[in-house]
Amino acid sequence: MAGVERWERDVYEPARRKLPERQADFSTTSGIPIKALYTPEDRAGHDYEREVGYPGEYPFTRGVQPTMYRSRFWTMRQYAGFGTAEESNARYRYLLANGQTGLSVAFDLPTQIGYDSDHPMALSEVGKVGVAISSLEDMEILFRGIPLDQVSTSMTINATASTLLALYIAVGKRQGVPIKKLSGTTQNDILKEYVARGTYIYPPGPSMRLITDMFRYCAEELPLWNTISISGYHMREAGCTAAQEVGFTLSHAIAYVQAAIDAGLDVDSFAPRLSFFFVAQSHFFEEVAKFRAARRLWASIMRERFKAKDPRSWMLRFHTQTAGVSLTAQQPDNNVVRTALQALSAVLGGTQSLHTNSKDEALALPTEASAQLALRTQQIIAYETGVGDTVDPLAGSYYVEYLTDQVEAKAREYIEKIDSLGGSVRAIEQGFEQREIQEAAYRFQQEVERNERIIVGVNRFQVPEEIPVPILRVDTRARDEQIARLRRLRATRDQAAVDRCLEDLRQAALGTENVMPRILAAVENYATVGEIADTLRAVFGVQKESVVI
């Protein structure tokens, strides 16, 4: 009898009868069963060289770079932005002065949905969840004193990504930076907006065309730009499981790659610049396994399914953010601990960059002090714990390798299911992903309310509390300044040039010409984000929400 069977019969079972386990069954968020013990027997029949391999080599299970954090830590990239361009610029300089190594811009909702700050739909939202950017004038202020050849900038922008990238290029040109040296990321992932995040404008067809236009433009002009950050984060925040996060995200990625190939692009011309964005949630080992599984699965998709030849096309490079939904309004200091553990799972999973949430985000936007504490959390992991001193330190754990295999297998099933529905765009139109996410979110809530799932400070270990937490408030003065600036701009710019540029854009959108150079010309002549979006709305139409509950 093999060792483990003997142990189970003679040691484990008697012990369990004497001291019953806390639960009848243990499982991960994805429903992967968890045994009491994993041993070498669980790895029997597995081929280390083929399935796990070495960092920097196919299938990249252990990481995309050979040296990982021994050479350079992950990029510490805190998402920030609020109020006016001046206020956000001050916050960025503060974060850079504190040792942050990359910028991450949060735009307000009007900017994300293509409304200028003085649009009636925008009025109550200007500067609230991010910075308000309507024109090149705003964008220049946002990056004042920040040389764009020395930072990399990530922009959480989707439906209006082409316009915001054009604005960034225009600022770079004015700073005298060669555009080939600009580095950063546009999120540019519209599919997950339909599924979970909600800032879409146009229907899927023309939205996919805007994305492939950007792929093509950047392949030629911006070799260091990550054209897209294909995001599982928001779907997971909306409620899905770890395996669904990987499955849905990679399905969306497949749709983008296919769309670009269909538009005539060579896969290796754009695939090396695709990047990904995942959450780090609380189920520690499942999260570590998720990152490893996602890397291995993407490598095989790119090599086998899309026949990519360039090894860089096989690499899944990703940003991670800790889980906003896991933050509690109750006992907010507890959130520091949650965030630290989640961040550790991202580092052990080999992330390329990381945002750690601030403890007050269940209440409002973070204050300067709490944003600093969040950054310090990453710095402590990097500089004090030693976890970055060897590559992929949890590899070879019988349990972590088991979970990696399981997450990959389940994600693959979701990809096959979505393929069978006709691909991501069709699956989203049919509400498949939305329903799966809502089911999982509702299940989670019921588990919490039945006390089957414990959230410290919420359904156990509560204390009576007054919450005297200082919060950041965005006042209407910011909006008024922003609107005044926009009106001045409209009154003083060369309107004939703006009109000409918008007409050129309209013609390009009607035909098949790449819209990116037209958008760049328009923003350089001070056409606004809202005017460009309106021009495209008139050609492409707008997407209506299909409400699924």
Place this chain on the structure above:
Amino acid sequence: MSPAATKRLRVLVAKPGLDGHDRGAKVVARALRDAGMEVIYTGIRQTPEQIVEAAVQEDVNAIALSILSGAHRELFPRIFELLRQNGMEDVLVVAGGIIPDEDVPDLKALGVRAVFGPGTPTSAIAEFIRNNA
């Protein structure tokens, strides 16, 4: 049948503003439905005008507003103004999402009867609506 059984409460779950964070709204909508109420969910990006129009059309007993963008201080007063104009000041209005504690007194003065912050059990929301609508 008892009067309670013949009259199901009708609740409009609405998302004013531009934020797309609809997890909470959808979970609450479903929980209220499972608690026996008739639930109408508006979808995201609703203006105050659209919300009150839906409330009038659907002849609801209660409106549950979910907002996470911070725009409640601007949008809620407009919703109450429109409710008054439409003679619907007796409709129960509750709110949830990311709403700082220090805003709650102002919202209550406006007419919001309860603000349910993060971590509120859906059963507490259903009970409040049942007892107050």
